Amino acid sequence: MKKTSTKSAQQKTDNSSSKSHAVILDDDQKPNLADVAPAPPIVASVNDKIRPLLDCVDKLRHLNIMQEGIQLPTIVVVGDQSSGKSSVLESLAGISLPKGQGICTRVPLIMRLQNESKMCAPNLHLEYNGKSIHVDELRVADAIVNATDEIAGQATVDFPTCESIRMSQKVDKTGERTLAVVTKGDKAPEGLLEKVTADEVNIGLGYVCVRNRIGNETYEEARKDEARLFSTHPLLSKIDKSMVGVPVLAQKLVRIQATIISKCLPDIVRRINDKLAANVAELNRLPKHLSSVAEALTTFMCILSTSKDSLKKILVRGEFDEYPDEKEMHCTARLVEMLDQYSKELDAKNFEKKEDFLMEEIRALEETKGIGLPNFLPRGVFLNVLQKRVKEIATMPEHFTGEVWNYIERIVIKVLMHHCDNYPQLQSSTRRAAQNLIAKKKDESVDWVREIIGMENQTDYTCNPEYVANCSKIMAQQTAFMEIMNDHKKSSVINLAGGIGVIDVGHLRKHVGVVQQAFELKMRMIAYWKIVLMRLVDSMALHIMFSIQNTINKQMEEEIVKDLMAPEGGGIERMLDESPLVAEKRNRLKKSIKLLNESKEVVSNVMDRISFHGDQERD
Numbered sequence: 356m357k358k359t360s361t362k363s364a365q366q367k368t369d370n371s372s373s374k375s376h377a378v379i380l381d382d383d384q385k386p387n388l389a390d391v392a393p394a395p396p397i398v399a400s401v402n403d404k405i406r407p408l409l410d411c412v413d414k415l416r417h418l419n420i421m422q423e424g425i426q427l428p429t430i431v432v433v434g435d436q437s438s439g440k441s442s443v444l445e446s447l448a449g450i451s452l453p454k455g456q457g458i459c460t461r462v463p464l465i466m467r468l469q470n471e472s473k474m475c476a477p478n479l480h481l482e483y484n485g486k487s488i489h490v491d492e493l494r495v496a497d498a499i500v501n502a503t504d505e506i507a508g509q510a511t512v513d514f515p516t517c518e519s520i521r522m523s524q525k526v527d528k529t530g531e532r533t534l535a536v537v538t539k540g541d542k543a544p545e546g547l548l549e550k551v552t553a554d555e556v557n558i559g560l561g562y563v564c565v566r567n568r569i570g571n572e573t574y575e576e577a578r579k580d581e582a583r584l585f586s587t588h589p590l591l592s593k594i595d596k597s598m599v600g601v602p603v604l605a606q607k608l609v610r611i612q613a614t615i616i617s618k619c620l621p622d623i624v625r626r627i628n629d630k631l632a633a634n635v636a637e638l639n640r641l642p643k644h645l646s647s648v649a650e651a652l653t654t655f656m657c658i659l660s661t662s663k664d665s666l667k668k669i670l671v672r673g674e675f676d677e678y679p680d681e682k683e684m685h686c687t688a689r690l691v692e693m694l695d696q697y698s699k700e701l702d703a704k705n706f707e708k709k710e711d712f713l714m715e716e717i718r719a720l721e722e723t724k725g726i727g728l729p730n731f732l733p734r735g736v737f738l739n740v741l742q743k744r745v746k747e748i749a750t751m752p753e754h755f756t757g758e759v760w761n762y763i764e765r766i767v768i769k770v771l772m773h774h775c776d777n778y779p780q781l782q783s784s785t786r787r788a789a790q791n792l793i794a795k796k797k798d799e800s801v802d803w804v805r806e807i808i809g810m811e812n813q814t815d816y817t818c819n820p821e822y823v824a825n826c827s828k829i830m831a832q833q834t835a836f837m838e839i840m841n842d843h844k845k846s847s848v849i850n851l852a853g854g855i856g857v858i859d860v861g862h863l864r865k866h867v868g869v870v871q872q873a874f875e876l877k878m879r880m881i882a883y884w885k886i887v888l889m890r891l892v893d894s895m896a897l898h899i900m901f902s903i904q905n906t907i908n909k910q911m912e913e914e915i916v917k918d919l920m921a922p923e924g925g926g927i928e929r930m931l932d933e934s935p936l937v938a939e940k941r942n943r944l945k946k947s948i949k950l951l952n953e954s955k956e957v958v959s960n961v962m963d964r965i966s967f968h969g970d971q972e973r974d
Contacts, residue, residue: 408616411961415623420954423947425626428615530559532615534607537564544590551598560611563604564594578602624958631951638944642777644933651927655919658781659912662774666767666907671900686766690759690899697755698892704748707881712858716740716873716880717866732872732879738815740880745811745887752804752891759899760797767793767911777937780929781919788918792910796902803898807891817886826882829853833874836860840870853881 412427421427479490523533535558540547551562566584568577578601585591585599597603645651668674669686678684723736767789775781832851839845839860847861863870920926 407961408613408620411620411957412616414957415954418950418954418957420627420950423630423951425623425630425954427623428612428619527559532560533558534560534611535562536604537562538567540564540591541566541584541588544588548590548593551594560607562598563607564591564599565601565604620958620962624955624962627951627955627958631948631955634944634947634951638941638948641937641941641944644941648927654778655781655927658774658778659915662771663907663911665770665774666911669770670763670766670903670907684766684769686763689762693755693759693762694892694896694899697751697895698888700751701748701888701891704751706744706747706884707853707855709856709858711862712855712860713863713866713870713873713877716876717863717869720869720872720876732875734815737876737879740876741815741883741887742812744880744884745808748891749808752808752895753801755895756800756804756899757797760793760800763796763903763906764790764793767906771915779934779936780932784919785915788915789911791918792906792914796906796910800898800902804895807894811887811890815883817883817890819886819889822882822886825853825885826879829878829881830875833871833878836874837871840864840867853878855881 415425415427481488481490524530527533535551537547537551547564551564564585566577566581568574569580572580581600585594585596591599642654643650645654665677668677669684671687673685673687675681675685683689719736719740723733723739768786771785771789772782775785829852832853836849836851839847839849840863843864847864848857848859850857863873866873919929
């Protein structure tokens, strides 16, 4: 027996696969049976209860509701090549379709039927690629072939056959949406009755056996021959009459489609309402279209105010509720991390070398000798050693300020761009103003760092009691140190506090005349250097926070306004010109809302009619 075609009512769009057809019927007026030929089976099966459901889906499809992501129930025809899919459709609709050796349906085909009581003869039009061509009834098949060639190109190779039953089972595992249509049953009638009644492949909606039109038969002749076949054939006549014939197929399809639509309508309504609510909310979030300079100025000042508030929250107060999941925007925490790293880098600069211990100090003392009292530590030698150390770390604070201001620039621009997002015409001038201001602040910080380094170079001073305490603590080791220096019998290895550790001082015994002064110089420098590093970190933290607050509270607004009002800034009037992107989005949302409202009304009317018929039946 030839493989059956299956029709599966699933939610698919009209531009489904090349072997899928959506049959859409639109009947605005009831036909005058006295003037026109008998209606095709699919039309004859539509009654007043089912018609509103089909009309509802047809109107929704006509409104292009699917472009909003809302799918509509559609019957899809699936079957092996040459199994009679197109023949079944033409039998249902009464329209000739291309068929024959080498013919394969390669583009979706929509048949839309409208009955007009005043017309006695069919008026056929074929629409594709934006064209509408009048077609004679006898040449419909040829016209469809020509249109197919134009749309899809010539077909010179056979398409591989497909396993239709397995295909339907992939998307309809229970079979509750699948109806099997057996074509060409007269060619292999043996065992057909058992196959359609046993349902070995779990076809939930059952089977319908049909005989399609052959050759030049008229549709009326085809239906009579079909009825005769299933009434007189010794094997086929045994099949239940509720399972044979195109009219039965048409009735089942209409009933199935109506049932599916009824089940889908509540979900369609929910999706329409959800999409409508989302679009309305998005439209309301769009910026108001400004019509006057006063409105533009008010909006501009509001943008500056909200931007300032956001920057205060994240850069000063450490509040990041606006950016909970963006760690880079948790600015106070990131600034503390940067300061900690800066402090570690300063501490990591190790000046306490175990090799040649005190030799640097001894050389400094030798070079600063003068005529004066012995055992007196000149201030100049201490300052000389200090300046060498300061020179070693002088570039580190400058590099750190550059990193900090680069980070602050990223934060400030991101916040400003976020608040200007609805007014792209402001973004270029606002970004430029922020970059110029941050560049100025960076230069100011570099100048400040150089002043600080210069001050540390020029003066050795602190009132911090930590210096005296630390100095006294490590100087207390001098007695033990000098005992080792003077007693050559003792080991030359000693463990010194103050971050020095275990050292060998044997090489210093030949410099015993200056070693005591060198030791004192070393210990005082260790204690004082801690104070210097603390000052560089503490003052840097204070400077950064002071500069940030000045930038946000006093300088940012002024800089942005100045840039906007400059000749190249374009002035506040630029805000009156709505961004093309915003204008396009506004129009798109308005069209979508209108479409969804119309669709909602269509579905509501149909559901009201369904409810009315249900009430009448109960009465």
